[in-house]
Amino acid sequence: MQVPAPLEYERATSVDHAIALMERLGDEARVVAGGHSLIPMMKLRLANPEYIIDINDLREELGHITITDTEVRIGALATHQQLLDSSELAAVLPIFADAEKVIADPVVRNRGTLGGSLCQADPSEDLSAVCDALGAQCVIRSSSGERVVEMHDFHQGPYETAVADGEMLTEVRIPLKPNSSSAYHKVERRAGDWAVASAGAAIQLADDGTILDGRVGLCAVGPNLTNVQPISDALRGQVPSEELYARVGEIAAANAKPATDTRGSAAYKTHLAKELTIRSLRKAVARAQGQNV
Ligand SMILES: Cc1cc2nc3c(=O)[nH]c(=O)nc-3n(C[C@H](O)[C@H](O)[C@H](O)COP(=O)(O)OP(=O)(O)OC[C@H]3O[C@@H](n4cnc5c(N)ncnc54)[C@H](O)[C@@H]3O)c2cc1C
Numbered sequence: 001m002q003v004p005a006p007l008e009y010e011r012a013t014s015v016d017h018a019i020a021l022m023e024r025l026g027d028e029a030r031v032v033a034g035g036h037s038l039i040p041m042m043k044l045r046l047a048n049p050e051y052i053i054d055i056n057d058l059r060e061e062l063g064h065i066t067i068t069d070t071e072v073r074i075g076a077l078a079t080h081q082q083l084l085d086s087s088e089l090a091a092v093l094p095i096f097a098d099a100e101k102v103i104a105d106p107v108v109r110n111r112g113t114l115g116g117s118l119c120q121a122d123p124s125e126d127l128s129a130v131c132d133a134l135g136a137q138c139v140i141r142s143s144s145g146e147r148v149v150e151m152h153d154f155h156q157g158p159y160e161t162a163v164a165d166g167e168m169l170t171e172v173r174i175p176l177k178p179n180s181s182s183a184y185h186k187v188e189r190r191a192g193d194w195a196v197a198s199a200g201a202a203i204q205l206a207d208d209g210t211i212l213d214g215r216v217g218l219c220a221v222g223p224n225l226t227n228v229q230p231i232s233d234a235l236r237g238q239v240p241s242e243e244l245y246a247r248v249g250e251i252a253a254a255n256a257k258p259a260t261d262t263r264g265s266a267a268y269k270t271h272l273a274k275e276l277t278i279r280s281l282r283k284a285v286a287r288a289q290g291q292n293v
Contacts, residue, residue: 001079001245002043002044003043003107004039004042004043004045004048004278005042005045005048006052006209007042007049007050007051007052007189008052009051009052009054010025010029010051010052010053010054011053011054011056012053012054012055012057013057013058014058014061015055015058015061015062015141015168015170016143017169018031018053018055018058019141019142019143019153019167019168020143020164020167021051021053021260022053022166022167022168022247023143023166023250024051025050025051025082026165026236027051027165028049028050028051028053029049029051029052029053030047030049030052030053030170031052031053031075031119032052032053032054032055032056033055033056033077033112033113033115033116034079034111034112034113034116035111035116036107036108036111036112036116036120036126037112037116037117037120037122038052038106038116038120043163044273048050051237052165053230055077055168056077058077058242059075059077061075061170062075062076062077062078062115062170063075063077063078063079064078064083065078065082065083065088065089065090066148067176068176069090069176070175070176071173071175071176071234072089072092072093072137072173072174072176073171073172073174074104074114074171074172074174075114075115075170075171076114076115076116076118076168076169076170076171076172077113077114077213078113078114078115079107079109079110079111079112079113079114080100080103080104080108080109080110080112080113080114080117081100081106081110081230083097083100083114084096084097084100084101084109085095092176093134093176093182093281094181094182094287095130095134095181095182095183095184095200095201095202095284096130097128097131097226098183098184098185098200099126099130099181099184099186099198099200101246102126102186102191103126103127104192105127105191105192107284109247114127114172115168115169115170115172116155118131118138118155118161118169118172119161119163119169120159121140121156121157121158121159121160121161121179122158122159123158123220123223123270124194124219124221125223126186126195126198126199126218126219126222127182127200128155128217129200129217129218129219130184130200130216130217131151131174131217132151132152132173132183132200132217133182133184133201133202133215133216133217133257134151134174134175134200134215134217135150135151135174135175135198135202135215135291136151136173136174137150137151137173137174137246138150138151138154138162138169138171139169139170139171139172140162140163140167140168140169140170141168141170142164142167142168145286146170148173149158150163150189151187151255157160157223158223167259177204177213178204179205179206179207179212179288180202180203180204180205180213180288181202181211181285182200182284182291183200183279183280183283183284183287184198184199184200184201184280185198185199185200185276185279185280185283186198186219186276187237187240187272187276189263189269193263194220195219195220195263195265195271196220196263196264196268196269196272197218197220197221197256197258197264197269197272197276198218198219199216199217199219199252199273199276199277199279199280200216200217200219200222200280201214201215201217201277201280201281201283201284202214202215202284203212203235203240203281203284203285204288205218205240205288205289209239209240209289210237210238210239211235211236211237211238211239211285212237213232213236214231214232214235214236214281214284215231215232215247216231216252216277216280216281217227217229217274218252218255218256218277219273220258220263220269221256221257221269221270221273222255222256222257222258223257223259226243228251228252228255230251230255231248231251231252231255231277233249234247234251235281236253240285242282243280244280245277245278246278248277248278248281249273249274249275249277249278249281251272252274252277253270253273255273256269256270256273258273282292
């Protein structure tokens with residue numbers, strides 16, 4: 001089946017309008033951003049909303065990338081291409097450029113959004129691993145105001161998020177820390193494909209060169225496995241070294257729960273969880289040390 005079921009279409013003129021529409025239309029309504037996940041699901045009849053609320057006119061409210069000394073704020077409608085093109089973002093959070101270079105193709109990147117990626121909550125979604133490694137916060141808005149949800153509480157299972165009926169994800173906030181950097185590595189079967197597996201790392205170094213804080217987000221190796229707390233525990237206070245990365249890679253592999261599918265066997269994906277964790281940690285630390293890698 002390649003044709004969506006009949007539906008009603010509404011075009012929101014503001015975030016408040018989108019929320020009012022969602023409240024009026026109830027749980028049969030879905031927001032559409034880039035449409036690159038929702039529309040294919042509708043064509044396959046895996047999603048059958050009675051109404052879709054198009055939020056593409058809200059770029060002024062939701063399309064921003066704002067960088068201050070302490071924080072990056074990215075609107076839910078910022079596209080993959082915006083995230084890839086922003087040299088200011090790459091300078092402070094290079095993990096975004098690393099990931100966006102290997103997400104899909106220009107057609108998808110031109111329309112697909114950060115908000116859509118996080119709200120789709122596909123365990124293979126690269127930006128979820130990126131935001132998890134960065135310790136992002138998600139701003140969710142409804143008619144009664146805003147609430148902020150930590151990234152590790154945002155995903156509640158495959159294709160399930162903390163966004164309730166009548167609510168919208170409006171912004172993602174990422175803290176900027178001194179002496180820190182980040183990196184992302186992905187293995188895909190061919191250019192533009194979804195990950196066989198991927199890993200992102202964010203590292204903050206102390207003045208003495210030890211690791212003050214480290215996080216790894218994994219993608220496509222479990223139902224919703226993202227940040228692995230034992231990895232952060234193993235990194236904290238340690239001197240960066242190949243031995244440390246190898247040890248932490250083993251923790252990533254031990255926590256991975258991939259399934260065998262057309263992208264690869266569970267054993268191969270577990271191996272990738274380890275290897276990509278090692279590579280992303282190595283690069284994030286080198287960048288935090290000031291190396292241009
Ligand atoms: C051929 C192809 C290849 C791809 N490859 C990759 C890849 O390699 N890596 C990767 O990570 N992704 C990949 N994607 C997915 C792509 O990144 C999508 O753009 C993304 O998953 C969804 O973003 P969207 O803006 O299109 O969301 P939509 O499809 O519009 O929406 C997705 C879901 O999120 C909800 N939603 C959207 N915005 C909001 C909001 N602000 N608040 C609340 N709910 C919201 C919608 O209601 C819907 O349920 C690929 C997609 C395609 C078609």
